[in-house]
Amino acid sequence: MDNWVPLSNELYRLVWDKFYEHFNFKPSVHSNDWPSFSLPSPYITYKLTSYTNDDIDDLERNCVACLKLVTEPDEYLYALDWQHESFQYNPHLGPPSTISFYPDGDYYLFINKDFKWGYLGHPWEQTISIFGEVLIQQFEINKPKLFGEVVRSSD
Template identity: 65%
Template sequence: MDNWIPLSDEQYRLIWDKFYKDFDFKPSIHSSDWPSFHIPVSFVTFDITEYIDEDIDDLEEKCITNLRAVTGSDEYIYALDWHHECYLYNPYLENTSGRIGFYPDGDYYFFLNKEFKWGYLGHPWEQSISIFGEELIHQFETNRPTMFGKIVRSNR
């Protein structure tokens, strides 16, 4: 089984339409417009401006571990890369090609539970990562990546 299953055109459209609506998503490179999304449930946003290259490997490992903690072994989540191919992703299966990374290096990278109850939102220009949903927030508090700096926003 593949852990990166491309979304169909219809799935892509429906999921992005839902994300734009539910999160009032307004992508922007201008800081006066940030945050670019409004998270309707508990969230924490971390600054990721100060890191070293080794921190990216740590981020990848801890994200996979934390996503495994909140998903079943046969469960897929959405892996979204703004204006690029998007996928159903299973963090339990061997990561053979790492199609979307967890460090937002030029685009918005989002990993979302299919019901949008929790998620991981990477903002490339603000250089921040937002974690939402108590279950996932707890996992990241317990197993925090070294890249996560100060909390820049939270509604907890």
């Protein structure tokens, strides 16, 4: 089994349409328009700190570990790269290689298929938002070094 399965054109449109609607997604490079999405409670948003290659490796390891803990071994989630090819991704089948967890120029989103929890990277705000209690709890236990101050939360 492949851990990265490209979304068909039809599924790509359906998933992105649902994301735009469900999260009131309004992508923007302008800070007065941020945040670019509305998040369901509970959620938390971390500012990303400056980094080294080791910090990026730590981010990738911790993200995969957290996603493994909230998914079944045969479960896929959506891995979305704004305006680029997007995928169904299974974290149990290997490390990420197609879409990074570090938003380095695009919105990178990892969301379960029911949209109950997710990991959203904002490239210009340089933040990571996590929503859904089960995923937030895992990131509290396995917090990546790059996660700096909390800039928003549902508390």
